[in-house]
Amino acid sequence: MSELWQVFIALGDPNRLAMVQRLAKGGPLSMVRLSEGMNFTRQAGAKHIAVLREAGLVHLTKSGREQIVSLDRKNFHLAGMFMRQMEAEWDDRLASLKMIVEEDPTKH
Amino acid sequence: METSPQTISRQIMLKASLEKVWTAIATPEGFEGWFTCKVIGTWELNKDVILLWPSGNSNEIRIVALNPQSEFAYQWHPGGYAKLGDFPEEQLTTVTFRLHSTGDGTNLEMVEGDFADIPEERRLKVMGLNTAGWEEELENIRKYVEA
Numbered sequence: 001m002s003e004l005w006q007v008f009i010a011l012g013d014p015n016r017l018a019m020v021q022r023l024a025k026g027g028p029l030s031m032v033r034l035s036e037g038m039n040f041t042r043q044a045g046a047k048h049i050a051v052l053r054e055a056g057l058v059h060l061t062k063s064g065r066e067q068i069v070s071l072d073r074k075n076f077h078l079a080g081m082f083m084r085q086m087e088a089e090w091d092d093r094l095a096s097l098k099m100i101v102e103e104d105p106t107k108h
Numbered sequence: 109m110e111t112s113p114q115t116i117s118r119q120i121m122l123k124a125s126l127e128k129v130w131t132a133i134a135t136p137e138g139f140e141g142w143f144t145c146k147v148i149g150t151w152e153l154n155k156d157v158i159l160l161w162p163s164g165n166s167n168e169i170r171i172v173a174l175n176p177q178s179e180f181a182y183q184w185h186p187g188g189y190a191k192l193g194d195f196p197e198e199q200l201t202t203v204t205f206r207l208h209s210t211g212d213g214t215n216l217e218m219v220e221g222d223f224a225d226i227p228e229e230r231r232l233k234v235m236g237l238n239t240a241g242w243e244e245e246l247e248n249i250r251k252y253v254e255a
Contacts, residue, residue: 008235082231083223086186087116094120094218097142101124101132 007081010055015040016048020057020071028070030063115221122214126177126207129214133205134180156192157182165189172202180205186220187234198225 011017019034035045049069052058061068122129132138136147136157145167149157153174159167168191173181181204185195192200201220208215 082187082226082235083114083116085235086220086223089187090116090118090218090220093142094118094216096144097132097216098120098122100142101122101128 006055010051010057023071028068030066030068034069114224117219119217122216126209126214129207130177168192
């Protein structure tokens with residue numbers, strides 16, 4: 001399962017955002033088609049796809065000699081991202097609370 | 109305990125007395141310490157209180173349960189900075205703390221819910237995805253992934 005920060009980093013780049021948009025509109029595409037007309041080299045395109053894959057936003061399948069990129073429906077769930085952020089905030093607050101109430105006043 | 113996916117619940121064991129935990133959670137002085145905000149207003153049942161953050165932003169909360177050493181609850185619009193009237197009432201979440209004394213400490217149960225009525229665009233804003241154009245792009249993605 002990817003971390004929220006990975007999702008933000010992955011989507012925080014205009015090239016990758018454009019790739020995600022293209023996949024959202026055009027469905028699964030080969031790596032070559034996905035990078036077509038974009039303002040970067042094939043190598044850079046492969047790197048961008050790797051970042052999206054790390055973040056769990058896309059997955060790759062092989063079709064003959066081509067790599068097909070598709071959006072990962074399971075991980076691309078905005079409601080889930082929101083809940084994870086809210087949970088992280090509570091975990092931070094409760095950790096502070098624990099530190100404060102368990103502090104031994106006899107020690108300094 | 110509630111287990112809806114649109115609810116957050118946590119349970120932690122604190123090595124501190126019930127009195128100490130209650131003071132930390134349900135009094136303004138205690139609350140300020142771990143919530144890292146200043147409390148402005150009257151801390152009483154059914155009262156609205158302002159939480160002022162060091163950044164100068166604030167949230168407004170309504171205290172809805174204050175049963176000494178047992179239960180404390182408030183309502184707010186979670187994420188971001190909002191007054192109680194900024195969004196529809198049904199989008200408020202309730203944060204409930206329940207305390208149980210154990211032999212050597214206090215068991216604290218915290219539940220916040222229900223997040224189900226918060227609209228997608230506000231969730232995106234809370235996540236910092238409010239740059240112009242993003243909402244539309246993400247809406248396209250949402251339509252695709254939910255098709």
